[in-house]
Amino acid sequence: MITLKTLHILNKPPEHSRYRLCLRAIGPGDGLLLTENGVLAVTRLSGIDSERCFALAADLEARGLSSQVSTDQTVSFDGMVDLTASAENVISW
């Protein structure tokens, strides 16, 4: 299980102002978890270090985006809990 400094949980679509703020706040050793409308970012994110970028499976499926994310970057609800537990702190954007 990787350990994360800060886990950023983002549920805002790319058009939302907090989306850009969140991306700017991601530092070395941090992780990004996309949930709800935040998973729409998977259609655009290229720069993000994919090793620490995750998306919630249920939200991907709802939006027909599952095929656009590798399995090891797709997390279940339990996986989401593990991620938050493995981070020193969490910011929900």
Added chain:
Amino acid sequence: MSTLIIIDQPPYGSWEGREALDMAFSLAAFDQPVSLLFCGAGVNWLRKGQDAAEVQQKSIERNLAAAPVFGVEALLADRSACDQYGLDDAALLDHVTITDLGKELTGRFDHVAFAG
């Protein structure tokens, strides 16, 4: 009196988009000419392969498939938003027409309304 309803909210994130869909279907049911325009994050309503069971919602895909049957005249999608979200013809639902949001388009309707 023709109406264009614009949906710019992403699907499943809030209820406003669904209310706009209901509004469009009701207008159509009363034989009022109505079309739907999806732009911004709203174009994500139109992606094939939606399965919303895990988020305890009905898939929107089925509602939209019924639109022509209900008498909705057109399902329009803004081209630039489709490009931003990687939505090409293959990824889009059937009966969707890609167009450009602008005064030429909105000018064609007597009434233009947003989804909440």
